[in-house]
Amino acid sequence: MNWLTNLVRPKIRNLVPKKDVPENLWVKCPSCEHMLFRKDVEKSSMVCSRCGHHMRLPARKRLEMLFDGGNYTEIQLPVPAPDPLKFKDLKKYPDRLKDAQTKTGEKDALIVAHGWLAGMPVVVAAFNFDFMGGSMGVAVGEGLVQAAEVAVQQRAALIVIPASGGARMQEGILSLMQMARSTVAVQRVREARLPYIVLLTDPTTGGVTASFAMLGDVTLSEPGAVIGFAGARVIENTIRQKLPEGFQRAEYLRDHGMVDLVVHRKDIKSTIARIISIMTHRDAPSELAPAYLSTVEETDSPLPLPPPGDPEAAARADGRPADPSDEVSEDDEGPEDPTQHGDK
Amino acid sequence: MYFLDFEKPIAELESKIEELRHLSDADGLNIAEEVGRLQVKVDKQLKGVYAKLTPWQKTQVARHPNRPHCIDYLKALFTDVTPLAGDRVFGEDRAIIGGLARFRGQGVVVVGQEKGDDTETRLRHNFGMAMPEGYRKVCKLLDLADRFQLPVLTLVDTAGAYPGVSAEERGQAEAIARSIDACLDLRAPLVSCVIGEGGSGGAIAIAAGNTVMMLEHSIYSVISPEGCASILWRSGGMAQQAAEALRLTAQDLLEFKIIDEVIAEPMGGAHRDRAAVFASVGDAFERHLRELGTLDGATLRQKRREKFLRMGREGLA
Ligand SMILES: [Zn+2]
Numbered sequence: 001m002n003w004l005t006n007l008v009r010p011k012i013r014n015l016v017p018k019k020d021v022p023e024n025l026w027v028k029c030p031s032c033e034h035m036l037f038r039k040d041v042e043k044s045s046m047v048c049s050r051c052g053h054h055m056r057l058p059a060r061k062r063l064e065m066l067f068d069g070g071n072y073t074e075i076q077l078p079v080p081a082p083d084p085l086k087f088k089d090l091k092k093y094p095d096r097l098k099d100a101q102t103k104t105g106e107k108d109a110l111i112v113a114h115g116w117l118a119g120m121p122v123v124v125a126a127f128n129f130d131f132m133g134g135s136m137g138v139a140v141g142e143g144l145v146q147a148a149e150v151a152v153q154q155r156a157a158l159i160v161i162p163a164s165g166g167a168r169m170q171e172g173i174l175s176l177m178q179m180a181r182s183t184v185a186v187q188r189v190r191e192a193r194l195p196y197i198v199l200l201t202d203p204t205t206g207g208v209t210a211s212f213a214m215l216g217d218v219t220l221s222e223p224g225a226v227i228g229f230a231g232a233r234v235i236e237n238t239i240r241q242k243l244p245e246g247f248q249r250a251e252y253l254r255d256h257g258m259v260d261l262v263v264h265r266k267d268i269k270s271t272i273a274r275i276i277s278i279m280t281h282r283d284a285p286s287e288l289a290p291a292y293l294s295t296v297e298e299t300d301s302p303l304p305l306p307p308p309g310d311p312e313a314a315a316r317a318d319g320r321p322a323d324p325s326d327e328v329s330e331d332d333e334g335p336e337d338p339t340q341h342g343d344k
Numbered sequence: 345m346y347f348l349d350f351e352k353p354i355a356e357l358e359s360k361i362e363e364l365r366h367l368s369d370a371d372g373l374n375i376a377e378e379v380g381r382l383q384v385k386v387d388k389q390l391k392g393v394y395a396k397l398t399p400w401q402k403t404q405v406a407r408h409p410n411r412p413h414c415i416d417y418l419k420a421l422f423t424d425v426t427p428l429a430g431d432r433v434f435g436e437d438r439a440i441i442g443g444l445a446r447f448r449g450q451g452v453v454v455v456g457q458e459k460g461d462d463t464e465t466r467l468r469h470n471f472g473m474a475m476p477e478g479y480r481k482v483c484k485l486l487d488l489a490d491r492f493q494l495p496v497l498t499l500v501d502t503a504g505a506y507p508g509v510s511a512e513e514r515g516q517a518e519a520i521a522r523s524i525d526a527c528l529d530l531r532a533p534l535v536s537c538v539i540g541e542g543g544s545g546g547a548i549a550i551a552a553g554n555t556v557m558m559l560e561h562s563i564y565s566v567i568s569p570e571g572c573a574s575i576l577w578r579s580g581g582m583a584q585q586a587a588e589a590l591r592l593t594a595q596d597l598l599e600f601k602i603i604d605e606v607i608a609e610p611m612g613g614a615h616r617d618r619a620a621v622f623a624s625v626g627d628a629f630e631r632h633l634r635e636l637g638t639l640d641g642a643t644l645r646q647k648r649r650e651k652f653l654r655m656g657r658e659g660l661a
Contacts, residue, residue: 180652
């Protein structure tokens with residue numbers, strides 16, 4: 001039997017088309033390491049059905065999720081200066097850029113688009129972490145400046161979704177200056193009295209956090225996202241102590257007063273829509289059911305509840321989730337599959 | 345005096361001069377000629393070495409323990425210095441000092457990072473690495489400057505903002521962001537000078553000025569050469585290469601139009617002639633304040649913002 005296996009197996013393997021290789025059918029959750037069926041995870045916007053972990057998303061996926069019908073107009077950003085410093089470490093910067101461009105199919109780490117969100121005009125600037133760690137160089141800074149300009153021109157809200165390790169070292173001091181440039185961009189939107197919403201995603205660190213990302217009128221974050229200024233390793237080396245549980249996670253920042261609201265991915269669009277509609281004195285977007293807090297302690301995503309006055313609502317005001325589909329039965333091992341009540 | 349590695353030959357010559365002086369005192373020998381000859385040699389070597397410092401050597405000079413620090417400038421250049429402590433939220437951070445003062449007679453707000461000169465003062469000032477409170481204190485001071493139309497002078501000298509658990513808990517990133525925001529919002533002149541180390545976000549937090557100057561042997565960088573080396577070369581030992589690659593010298597930044605002026609240092613660096621460097625920095629501050637003083641607050645703010653918006657735009661296609 002052995003000779004047969006050895007001879008025949010490799011040949012069969014070669015015949016199987018690449019896309020059917022199990023790695024593509026299944027996704028391993030980076031948090032709980034559970035193997036998930038790719039189709040299911042994609043349906044739940046890459047949230048693990050077992051542990052609720054929010055996996056990283058490419059920028060275009062973010063745009064699709066936010067804009068009505070997934071339709072948006074991309075703003076053509078200038079091509080970045082190839083290599084202002086003629087920077088070379090183990091690799092030349094232009095080579096790193098080219099690799100990132102090939103890998104992602106994008107010109108740089110930021111995509112800017114405008115369109116409609118729940119019928120309201122918005123400009124969205126979304127980072128691609130896959131592009132050199134979402135690092136901010138001149139091109140990204142320019143993208144943020146242009147995003148702000150378009151928002152002001154169109155009287156639209158500006159939504160920025162960082163996913164970035166910070167400044168792009170290969171652009172040296174020019175990348176540091178993007179902290180100032182992006183801050184001026186935010187100031188323009190602020191002075192035009194337009195909403196500026198930041199949705200922090202995993203990870204948002206360094207010079208990106210220490211500039212436009214922390215200047216939102218409202219700062220939202222996805223659950224579990226790593227958000228901080230200094231890297232955890234740098235801190236550990238400095239203080240020579242173990243870091244506290246949950247350090248630099250979204251919930252930790254919320255509990256320390258740095259993030260307004262931690263929002264489950266399925267609720268992001270509706271939450272942003274509610275915020276912008278109230279800030280801009282618009283009626284509630286018609287497609288959204290009103291949301292109610294289940295308790296005053298509830299600081300995360302508002303849950304859809306029956307209107308107050310419903311006798312059952314009072315009974316549930318003790319903090320238990322009121323929507324039966326939100327109940328977690330005793331024998332469940334983890335939170336329920338969020339796709340069951342996603343706002344699709 | 346502390347001597348850097350590449351200053352060792354100079355240090356030897358200088359100690360020889362010292363010895364000769366002692367000899368002449370003791371024996372009454374006339375060795376003035378020999379001393380003079382050695383002194384010429386010292387000057388020539390200093391000039392030679394300092395004229396072509398490598399980026400890594402400049403990094404070391406910028407961090408030289410005897411280099412004048414923020415408080416030295418406050419004592420030398422300002423009168424009526426009235427430090428105003430605290431962020432009115434959490435605490436007082438001595439890594440950043442600032443307050444009201446007079447600069448050559450004119451009322452100003454002055455802000456700077458202080459590294460400290462010995463163990464005791466270094467600890468008191470946390471080696472010039474600020475906590476969020478420090479940056480929030482800057483916001484408080486810039487708000488005063490804005491409301492009372494006082495020019496702001498900042499002295500930049502920090503390895504960076506402090507990386508620690510409590511700093512993160514209290515929002516280091518947000519504090520730096522607000523401080524940059526406040527600099528770019530100010531409706532009064534803002535003139536900055538990097539006197540030593542301009543370390544990343546912790547530096548630009550007080551350096552988004554109308555005019556930004558650097559001392560000849562100071563550095564200003566997005567990341568320390570050591571940090572850059574450990575990330576990109578995966579070895580802290582490659583700091584020299586990283587220093588080269590980062591283009592962090594005052595001369596580089598002038599070429600990139602990130603800064604407006606390089607202030608010459610005395611021969612052998614600021615630590616060799618403090619009075620001279622105080623005078624040069626003072627004169628440069630005065631010159632820029634006089635120029636900016638003709639503009640109204642709104643124009644100053646607009647020009648400052650436009651200046652930063654231009655940075656890096658040229659290279660875009
Ligand atoms: Zn999982």
